[in-house]
Amino acid sequence: MKNLITGAEALWRALxxxxxxxxxxxxxxxxxxxxxxxVDYQDSxxxxxxxxxxxxxxxxxxxxxxxxxxxxxxxxxxxxxTNVITGVADAMTDSTPVVVITGQVSTAAxxxxxxxxxxxxxxxxxxxxxxxxxxxxxEVAWAxxxxxxxxxxxxxxxxxxxxSKDAQVGLTDFHFEKCxxxxxxxxxxxxxxxxxxxxxxxxxxxxKPFVVFGQGVVxxxxxxxxxxxxxKGDIPAGSTLLGLSALPSSFPLYRGMIGMHGNVAPNIxxxxxxxxxxxxxxxxDRVTGTVETYARQAKVIHIDIDPAEIGKIIPVxxxxxxxxxxxxxxxxEKMQARKHPExxxxxxxxxxxxxxxxxxxxxxxxxxxxxxxxxxxxxVRATGEKAVVVTDVGQNQMMGARYSRFxxxxxxxxxxxxxxxxxxxxxxxxxxxxxxxxxxCLFVGDGGIQMTMQEFGTIMQEGxxxxxxxxxxxxxxxxxxxxxxxxRERYSQTRMLNPDYALIARAYGIRxxxxxxxxxxxxxxxxxxxxxxxxxxDVHVQEEGMVMPMVPPGKGIHEIMxxxxxxxx
Amino acid sequence: MxxxxxxxxxxxxxxxxxxxxxxxTNVFTRHGLSIWSLSAGATSMEGVHNITIVxxxxxxxxxESVQQIEKRVDVIKAFFYTADKIVYRELCLYKVSTAAxxxxxxxxxxxxxxxxxxxEMNKVFTIIQKTGYSNETASLHDELKDVGVLQFVRSGRxxxxxxxxxxxxxxxxxxxxxxxxxxx
Ligand SMILES: Cc1ncc(C[n+]2csc(CCOP(=O)(O)OP(=O)(O)O)c2C)c(N)n1
Ligand SMILES: [Mg+2]
Numbered sequence: 234m235k236n237l238i239t240g241a242e243a244l245w246r247a248l249x250x251x252x253x254x255x256x257x258x259x260x261x262x263x264x265x266x267x268x269x270x271x272v273d274y275q276d277s278x279x280x281x282x283x284x285x286x287x288x289x290x291x292x293x294x295x296x297x298x299x300x301x302x303x304x305x306x307x308x309x310x311x312x313x314x315t316n317v318i319t320g321v322a323d324a325m326t327d328s329t330p331v332v333v334i335t336g337q338v339s340t341a342a343x344x345x346x347x348x349x350x351x352x353x354x355x356x357x358x359x360x361x362x363x364x365x366x367x368x369x370x371x372e373v374a375w376a377x378x379x380x381x382x383x384x385x386x387x388x389x390x391x392x393x394x395x396x397s398k399d400a401q402v403g404l405t406d407f408h409f410e411k412c413x414x415x416x417x418x419x420x421x422x423x424x425x426x427x428x429x430x431x432x433x434x435x436x437x438x439x440x441k442p443f444v445v446f447g448q449g450v451v452x453x454x455x456x457x458x459x460x461x462x463x464x465k466g467d468i469p470a471g472s473t474l475l476g477l478s479a480l481p482s483s484f485p486l487y488r489g490m491i492g493m494h495g496n497v498a499p500n501i502x503x504x505x506x507x508x509x510x511x512x513x514x515x516x517x518d519r520v521t522g523t524v525e526t527y528a529r530q531a532k533v534i535h536i537d538i539d540p541a542e543i544g545k546i547i548p549v550x551x552x553x554x555x556x557x558x559x560x561x562x563x564x565x566e567k568m569q570a571r572k573h574p575e576x577x578x579x580x581x582x583x584x585x586x587x588x589x590x591x592x593x594x595x596x597x598x599x600x601x602x603x604x605x606x607x608x609x610x611x612x613v614r615a616t617g618e619k620a621v622v623v624t625d626v627g628q629n630q631m632m633g634a635r636y637s638r639f640x641x642x643x644x645x646x647x648x649x650x651x652x653x654x655x656x657x658x659x660x661x662x663x664x665x666x667x668x669x670x671x672x673x674c675l676f677v678g679d680g681g682i683q684m685t686m687q688e689f690g691t692i693m694q695e696g697x698x699x700x701x702x703x704x705x706x707x708x709x710x711x712x713x714x715x716x717x718x719x720x721r722e723r724y725s726q727t728r729m730l731n732p733d734y735a736l737i738a739r740a741y742g743i744r745x746x747x748x749x750x751x752x753x754x755x756x757x758x759x760x761x762x763x764x765x766x767x768x769x770x771d772v773h774v775q776e777e778g779m780v781m782p783m784v785p786p787g788k789g790i791h792e793i794m795x796x797x798x799x800x801x802x
Numbered sequence: 803m804x805x806x807x808x809x810x811x812x813x814x815x816x817x818x819x820x821x822x823x824x825x826x827t828n829v830f831t832r833h834g835l836s837i838w839s840l841s842a843g844a845t846s847m848e849g850v851h852n853i854t855i856v857x858x859x860x861x862x863x864x865x866e867s868v869q870q871i872e873k874r875v876d877v878i879k880a881f882f883y884t885a886d887k888i889v890y891r892e893l894c895l896y897k898v899s900t901a902a903x904x905x906x907x908x909x910x911x912x913x914x915x916x917x918x919x920x921x922e923m924n925k926v927f928t929i930i931q932k933t934g935y936s937n938e939t940a941s942l943h944d945e946l947k948d949v950g951v952l953q954f955v956r957s958g959r960x961x962x963x964x965x966x967x968x969x970x971x972x973x974x975x976x977x978x979x980x981x982x983x984x985x986x
Pocket of ligand 2: 678679706707
């Protein structure tokens with residue numbers, strides 16, 4: 234018997250089949266049939282109406298990063314579609330599974346410069362993992378199934394479905410079949426025995442092994458396997474920005490964050506180890522500093538699910554293509570148990586210097602205005618280190634990353650590869666919607682918050698209990714820091730006049746607590762965490778604060794500025 | 803020099819998907835590789851298309867690009883070869899004035915020397931076809947200079963590898979088996 238429904242309804246049915254309960258979106262002319270059908274599906278699908286399509290995609294990214302499930306975005310054609318582009322590119326670089334559905338003009342009008350027609354397929358092809366234009370209602374079930382399969386498997390990423398108007402209104406005999414095979418696409422290949430054998434030989438011979446890991450550990454659900462691997466090999470490890478929270482901060486072999494504003498020890502050790510094991514990370518230039526001086530002394534083992542990453546930046550001794558979970562458990566099983574007491578103890582000096590010169594002055598200052606690191610430390614402490622930490626981009630991001638502590642995976646969300654200002658607020662909204670039972674703290678700058686501040690409206694309408702900690706320094710601080718250090722203090726367009734955030738928050742019914750000084754921080758935190766309501770904490774921090782340590786651009790990862798006038802020795 | 807720039811022939815097998823060709827050429831653009839020639843068409847396998855691109859670059863750059871291309875979901879396999887690993891041809895068509903050609907005289911001999919042939923002739927013009935390497939087709943073009951070439955076109959390169967069997971066939975058979983295993 235035929236079961237004829239419209240393409241628009243087929244979309245909702247297919248999303249249901251994929252287990253979707255939440256979508257982020259914004260309506261418009263060329264997606265109206267889909268929005269009309271939503272009225273009949275409102276009981277099972279929660280649609281979050283954002284205030285700008287960029288907010289929808291970043292919220293979907295936050296949702297995906299915290300839950301591991303693809304975030305879903307529905308927008309109209311033309312400007313609706315182009316407004317999501319930043320987020321699609323961001324999700325591509327940061328391997329975030331999202332499925333974006335854009336309305337499109339009728340197939341007959343394609344290519345005619347019709348009203349609100351944009352070449353979405355052409356625009357998104359280089360920044361999406363896959364895209365497809367749905368031209369008939371019959372393709373809907375197939376395309377949705379394929380989109381979810383591609384978005385969530387292998388190295389995850391964004392997928393775009395461009396849904397033409399006639400396919401939305403056309404009729405189809407709906408049958409849904411999950412996709413689990415595409416012949417041209419091998420998300421999770423068989424792991425090479427030879428590569429494992431070679432890696433084990435290197436590991437067994439290593440005297441000074443070191444692990445750098447990234448988000449691949451989180452995406453591959455390999456947190457426990459990483460712990461077991463490190464423990465058996467007695468191998469110290471450093472995390473990339475996006476790898477944060479994959480290991481508990483208190484894990485004894487965890488030595489902190491690597492990269493430009495990372496911790497001293499793991500950066501220095503990268504250039505001293507004899508075997509470097511890279512797990513689910515891609516040697517971004519913010520991680521490596523100059524490539525020519527990066528870990529040249531070490532034999533490199535690179536584990537990644539994406540074969541195009543292996544050897545792309547850093548030449549490898551052994552490349553292992555596979556998911557981190559399986560590869561790490563194979564290596565752990567086959568390698569010898571080792572102890573490296575001297576090697577592990579040698580990190581102590583770096584840690585001591587960083588603590589004395591950077592951390593203590595940043596986290597425990599006794600005078601002057603509040604410092605960003607101090608605020609992050611107190612906020613995280615007030616949550617019992619259980620919060621999901623979301624950051625925007627800039628100094629607030631680096632401070633959020635450096636001074637947060639975690640004891641649960643999937644607790645840190647930030648725009649890493651693209652560094653998208655404006656990401657933080659909507660991403661925090663998406664995270665809180667995905668995990669309402671968790672406390673979600675956003676660290677955001679006065680510049681970044683104004684890029685997507687319209688999403689206060691979403692917070693208001695949906696009652697999303699995010700805790701927004703505005704690290705307000707009256708500057709585009711990160712750029713200001715570079716101008717001070719590398720552009721002879723010529724502060725070009727980085728000074729910003731700020732609005733009265735309390736008034737803005739009030740307009741949206743969001744409680745705003747102003748924190749002008751050190752004494753008011755603790756009571757403000759008490760008030761902020763007293764309930765689960767959204768709060769904007771407007772914290773006045775030191776204007777000329779610097780994120781240190783810093784590996785300046787063009788320097789090797791071992792060339793570390795410890796203050797603005799002193800290098801690590 | 804550690805990384806010499808060489809000519810490479812990139813052979814790509816894809817599903818028949820709209821927009822895939824531009825995705826592929828985008829990868830070349832992004833890596834700063836120019837496309838010297840491009841040809842595309844269906845293969846003997848239903849639904850499988852072949853794209854052959856000639857480019858020049860360092861092995862590292864070309865390899866990186868090929869990996870990025872193979873990463874596209876609808877790309878089945880992508881390979882890259884130096885000239886010694888493939889047999890390749892290009893097809894050329896030369897349009898010359900029939901009258902001028904008649905005047906030239908020893909045309910038989912010229913065509914024989916170049917393994918070229920006449921595919922169409924009328925009172926006004928004659929079309930000569932030649933397949934071969936680009937230096938040969940260029941050299942025939944030179945020799946026809948006296949006759950006067952009214953129009954000249956060259957196709958993109960097509961190539962087969964010197965391996966006994968294209969690895970893509972093996973790959974697709976293997977995938978077919980894996981598919982059956984999954985659905986069973
Ligand atoms: C969309 C976008 N535009 C510009 C930049 C460049 N940028 C990086 S950090 C930064 C300054 C951020 O200022 P603010 O949000 O106040 O954060 P702070 O560094 O002061 O904590 C800028 C302009 C960017 N990363 N993203
Ligand atoms: Mg600022």
